Amino acid sequence: xxxxxxxxxxxxxxxxxxxxxxxxxxxxxxxxxxxxxxxxxxxxxxxxxxxxxxxxxxxxxxxxxxxxxxxxxxxxxxxxxxxxxxxxxxxxxxxxxxxxxxxxxxxxxxxxxxxxxxxxxxxxxxxxxxxxxxxxxxxxxxxxxxxxxxxxxxxxxxxxxxxxxxxxxxxxxxxxxxxxxxxxxxxxxxxxxxxxxxxxxxxxxxxxxxxxxxxxxxxxxxxxxxxxxxxxxxxxxxxxxxxxxxxxxxxxxxxxxxxxxxxxxxxxxxxxxxxxxxxxxxxxxxxxxxxxxxxxxxxxxxxxxxxxxxxxxxxxxxxxxxxxxxxxxxxxxxxxxxxxxxxxxxxxxxxxxxxxxxxxxxxxxxxxxxxxxxxxxxxxxxxxxxxxxxxxxxxxxxxxxxxxxxxxxxxxxxxxxx
Amino acid sequence: xxxxxxxxxxxxxxxxxxxxxxxxxxxxxxxxxxxxxxxxxxxxxxxxxxxxxxxxxxxxxxxxxxxxxxxxxxxxxxxxxxxxxxxxxxxxxxxxxxxxxxxxxxxxxxxxxxxxxxxxxxxxxxxxxxxxxxxxxxxxxxxxxxxxxxxxxxxxxxxxxxxxxxxxxxxxxxxxxxxxxxxxxxxxxxxxxxxxxxxxxxxxxxxxxxxxxxxxxxxxxxxxxxxxxxxxxxxxxxxxxxxxxxxxxxxx
Numbered sequence: 001x002x003x004x005x006x007x008x009x010x011x012x013x014x015x016x017x018x019x020x021x022x023x024x025x026x027x028x029x030x031x032x033x034x035x036x037x038x039x040x041x042x043x044x045x046x047x048x049x050x051x052x053x054x055x056x057x058x059x060x061x062x063x064x065x066x067x068x069x070x071x072x073x074x075x076x077x078x079x080x081x082x083x084x085x086x087x088x089x090x091x092x093x094x095x096x097x098x099x100x101x102x103x104x105x106x107x108x109x110x111x112x113x114x115x116x117x118x119x120x121x122x123x124x125x126x127x128x129x130x131x132x133x134x135x136x137x138x139x140x141x142x143x144x145x146x147x148x149x150x151x152x153x154x155x156x157x158x159x160x161x162x163x164x165x166x167x168x169x170x171x172x173x174x175x176x177x178x179x180x181x182x183x184x185x186x187x188x189x190x191x192x193x194x195x196x197x198x199x200x201x202x203x204x205x206x207x208x209x210x211x212x213x214x215x216x217x218x219x220x221x222x223x224x225x226x227x228x229x230x231x232x233x234x235x236x237x238x239x240x241x242x243x244x245x246x247x248x249x250x251x252x253x254x255x256x257x258x259x260x261x262x263x264x265x266x267x268x269x270x271x272x273x274x275x276x277x278x279x280x281x282x283x284x285x286x287x288x289x290x291x292x293x294x295x296x297x298x299x300x301x302x303x304x305x306x307x308x309x310x311x312x313x314x315x316x317x318x319x320x321x322x323x324x325x326x327x328x329x330x331x332x333x334x335x336x337x338x339x340x341x342x343x344x345x346x347x348x349x350x351x352x353x354x355x356x357x358x359x360x361x362x363x364x365x366x367x368x369x370x371x372x373x374x375x376x377x378x379x380x381x382x383x384x385x386x387x388x389x390x391x392x393x394x395x396x397x398x399x400x401x402x403x404x405x406x407x408x409x410x411x412x413x414x415x416x417x418x
Numbered sequence: 419x420x421x422x423x424x425x426x427x428x429x430x431x432x433x434x435x436x437x438x439x440x441x442x443x444x445x446x447x448x449x450x451x452x453x454x455x456x457x458x459x460x461x462x463x464x465x466x467x468x469x470x471x472x473x474x475x476x477x478x479x480x481x482x483x484x485x486x487x488x489x490x491x492x493x494x495x496x497x498x499x500x501x502x503x504x505x506x507x508x509x510x511x512x513x514x515x516x517x518x519x520x521x522x523x524x525x526x527x528x529x530x531x532x533x534x535x536x537x538x539x540x541x542x543x544x545x546x547x548x549x550x551x552x553x554x555x556x557x558x559x560x561x562x563x564x565x566x567x568x569x570x571x572x573x574x575x576x577x578x579x580x581x582x583x584x585x586x587x588x589x590x591x592x593x594x595x596x597x598x599x600x601x602x603x604x605x606x607x608x609x610x611x612x613x614x615x616x617x618x619x620x621x622x623x624x625x626x627x628x629x630x631x632x633x634x635x636x637x638x639x640x641x642x643x644x645x646x647x648x649x650x651x652x653x654x655x656x657x658x659x660x661x662x663x664x665x666x667x668x669x670x
Contacts, residue, residue: 079474110530115523117515118530175520177530182477183470183537184501187520218500 008317012324019297026293026326026394027333033286034337034390035344038383040278042345042376043353048271049377053233054199054369056258057135060102060227062242063256064088069224070254078107078181078217078224082253085223091248092228097241099230102131103223105213109178109206111166117177122162122206124176126213127227132157135229140202145170145194148209156190157207160197161361168192176206180218188216200363200370235259235268263367279385283393290397294326298401302408310410322402323395330394334387342383348376446557446573452596453589454552456626461486464650470538473640479536484654488550490661494669501536506545507666513542516666523666538643539612539635543583551575551589554582562593565600566617569593584611595619595626610636623652 016023065073069080082088085103092101105126110117129148137147148155156176158168168174169192176188190208197203214220230241238257246255259268298305305318313321352373363370461484468479480497489511495504503518513526531543551557555575563572570590577585586604591597601614612635616628627650634642659665 077474079472112524115525116527117524118526118528121529175517175522175524177517177520177524179537180500182475183472183534184477184479185504185515185517185536187517187522189520189522 004317008320009324009328011321012328015297015301015321016325016329019300022293022297023329026290026329027336029286029289029293030330030333030390030394031337031340033282033289033393034334034386035341037279037282037389038338038341038378038386039345039348039376040282041275041382041386042341042378043348043374044274044278045379045382046349046377047374048274050371050374051368052258052271054139054201054371055264056233056238057139058201058369059258059261060104060225061230061233061238061258062228062245063258063261064092064226064228064245064249064253065224067252067254076106076108078179078219081105081181081217081219081222081224082226083219083222085221085226088226088249088253092226092245095241095244095248097230097237097244098228100130100134101226101228102128103210103225104131104227105210105217105219105224107178107213107217107224109176109216111162111168111206112175112177113166113168113172117175120165120167122158122166122176123204124178124206124208124213124216126208126210126216128210131227132207136198136202136207140196140198143195143197145192147194148207149193154188154190154208154212155193156212157194157196158192159203159205159207160195161200161203162206163192163195168195170195176208176216178216180216182218184218186216186218188212198369198371200360200368202369203360233258267368275385279389283389283396286390286393287397290326290330290394291400294322294398294401295404297325298322298405301405305405305408306410306412309408315406318406319402322398322405326394326398326402327391330391331387333394334390337390338383338387341386342378345376345378349378350375352376443559443562444571446559446575447552449559449571449573449591449596450552450555450557450575453591453598454550456596458488458550459485459625459652461654461656462650462652463654463656465648467646467648468536468538469644469646470536471640471642471644472537472638477537484656484660486656486661491545492660492665495536503669505666505669506535507661507663508545509661513545514663514666523663534635534638534643539633539638539641540643540645544612544633547583551587554578555587557589560588563590565590568599570599592619592626597626597628612636618646622650625652 064082066080066082069077072080089101089103092098107124109122109124111120111122129150132148143160148157156174163169166174172192173189174192176190178186180186190212214222217224228245230238235257239259242255242257242260249255258264309318352375354373357372360370360372463484466481466483468481470477470479479495479501482494482496483491485491489509491508493506495501505516507514514523515526516523526542532541534541535545554577556578557573557575560572560574563570570592573589573591575587575589584603585606588602589598590600592599597616597619599616602610603612603614605611612633615632616630618629619626620629629647629650631645632642
C-alpha cells in the first residue's frame with residue numbers, strides 16, 4: 001500500500017515538472033489566492049476584533065440594568081434606574097469571573113459654550129474615575145488638556161466631535177443641559193479639562209464624574225447600570241459570567257454580555273461567517289483557474305493515461321495521480337502564498353489601514369465604534385487555515401479533470417495516439 | 419281614539435312650533451375671534467401649578483407667570499427647591515432661560531424648542547406660540563357636537579403660514595363661553611401630536627378664563643401635563659424691567 005502510494009507520489013512529482021510553465025501557472029494561482037486570503041482574513045480579524053474590543057470596553061463585558069429599563073431602553077428612561085446601586089455592585093463583584101464592576105449613568109444633553117443652546121448635543125457618560133483609568137484612557141488619545149481628576153467643580157472631558165460641534169476647547173466653560181430622572185432640567189456648567197479621540201463612540205461623548213452625572217440625573221446613590229468586566233471580552237467567557245450574575249441578582253434585573261446587546265446578536269453570525277465567505281470566494285476563483293490548467297494537462301496526457309490504464313492502473317490510481325500532483329503544486333503555491341501574504345499582513349499589522357476621519361464622523365453615534373485606522377492581526381491559525389484553503393482549492397480544481405482522465409478508455413487513448 | 423291622536427298631534431305640533439329657533443351658525447372667523455378675546459389680555463399675572471405625569475411618576479412645579487400683550491412673558495419657578503430660581507423670558511419670538519445652578523443665561527433655539535419644558539408635554543415652542551388663532555389659521559365650522567354635556571362648535575383650522583408649529587388644529591369651542599374645551603393638534607402628515615383640554619372656566623373681568631389645562635403629548639404614551647392656574651389677575655401694572663435679560667439673571 002505504502003509502496004503504491006509512494007509510487008503515485010513519485011509519478012505525480014515527475015508529472016508536475018514535465019510542463020514547468022503549466023505547473024508554475026497553477027502554483028501562482030494558488031499563491032495569489034492564498035496570499036490574498038491571508039491578507040483579507042488578517043485585516044478582517046483585526047477590524048472585527050478591534051470593533052468588538054472597543055464596544056465591550058465602552059459598554060462593559062456585561063451589564064446590569066433594571067428589567068423595566070431594558071424594556072423601554074430606546075426611550076432612555078432615566079427613572080428606571082438602580083436606585084441603590086451599592087448592594088448590586090457587591091453582588092456582581094462577588095461572582096467568580098468578574099474582574100471589576102462600576103456604576104455608570106448615561107444621558108443625552110444639549111451643549112452650549114456661547115449664549116445659544118439647542119443646536120448641539122452630546123452623550124454624557126458619568127462613571128467613577130477608576131473606570132476611566134482602566135477602560136477609557138488606554139484606548140483614547142488626549143488631543144488637548146488632561147483627564148478628569150478629583151475636584152469639587154464640575155469637569156468634563158469631551159470627545160473630539162462633541163468638542164467640535166459645541167465649539168469648545170480646553171479651559172472653556174460648557175453648559176451641559178440634560179434632564180433629571182423626573183424630566184426637569186439639569187444644567188451643569190462644567191470646565192472642559194480635556195479633549196480626546198479614539199473611535200466614533202468616544203468622539204461623541206462627554207465624560208464627567210459619577211457625582212456630576214448623579215446630580216444631573218437626580219439619582220442620589222443610584223446608577224442607570226452596572227458595567228462589569230471579565231477575564232476576556234470573548235463571548236465564550238463573558239456570556240457564562242453574565243448568566244451567573246443574572247442568577248445571583250434575580251428577575252428584578254436584566255444581565256447581558258456585550259454580545260447579547262443591541263445589534264450584536266444579529267451581527268455575530270455575520271462576523272463569524274465572514275471568514276468562510278472570504279475563503280469560499282477565494283477557493284471558487286482558484287478552483288476555476290486550476291480546473292483550466294489541469295484540464296489542459298489531462299488533454300495533453302490522454303495517450304499516456306491510456307497506456308497507464310492499459311498497463312493495469314486502476315481508475316482510482318489515475319484520479320489519485322492527478323490529485324496528488326495538484327496537491328503538491330498547491331502546497332508549494334500555498335506555502336509561498338502564506339509567506340508573501342503573511343509578510344504583507346505583517347506590514348498592515350504595524351502600519352495599519354486608514355479608513356479616514358470621514359468614516360469615523362459618518363459612523364457618529366452608530367451602533368458600533370469605528371476608528372480611523374485598523375491593524376491586521378496575524379495568527380498561526382489563520383496562516384495554517386489559508387494554507388489549507390490553497391491546497392484544498394488546488395485539489396478541488398483538479399478533481400473534475402482527474403475524474404475525466406480516469407474515465408478515458410485505454411483503447412480510445414491508444415487510438416488517439418496513433 | 420282618533421280624537422286623542424289628533425290632540426297628541428296638535429300638542430306635538432304646538433310644542434315644535436314653540437321650540438326656540440337654533441342659534442345661527444357663526445363663522446369660524448367669528449368663533450376664533452371670540453376665543454382670542456377670551457385668551458388675550460394687555461397684561462396679566464398668575465401663579466400656576468404644573469403637574470407633570472410621565473406615566474410612571476408625577477412631579478409638581480409652581481410657577482409665577484407675568485405676561486404683557488401676546489408676545490412677552492416671564493416665568494419663574496418657585497418650587498420645588500431644585501428648580502427654584504429658574505427663569506424663562508419670552509420676548510416676541512425669542513426665548514431665554516436662566517438656570518441658577520449654572521448661573522447662565524441661554525437663548526433657546528433649534529431642536530431644543532421642541533423639547534418639553536421640565537419634561538412636560540408642553541414644548542418651548544408651545545410656550546412661544548401666541549393665542550392668536552384668527553391671525554394664524556384659516557378655519558371652517560365642521561358642525562356642533564356635545565362634549566362633557568355642553569354644546570360645542572367643532573372648528574377645523576389650517577395654518578396660513580408654514581412657520582406655525584401645528585399645521586392643523588381641530589377645536590371644540592364651547593357655544594356659551596367660547597373657550598376651546600378641547601383641541602387636537604396635528605402634524606403636516608396628519609398625525610395627531612397633542613391634545614389640549616381647557617376646563618374650570620371662570621368669569622374674570624368679563625372674560626371666560628380656563629383655570630385648568632391638560633396637555634397630552636400623543637408621542638409620549640401615558641404622559642400628560644396639567645396646569646392649574648390661581649391668583650389670575652388682568653391688566654396688572656408691569657415694569658419694563660421684568661421683560662429684560664437683567665431681570666432674567668437677577669430676578670425681582
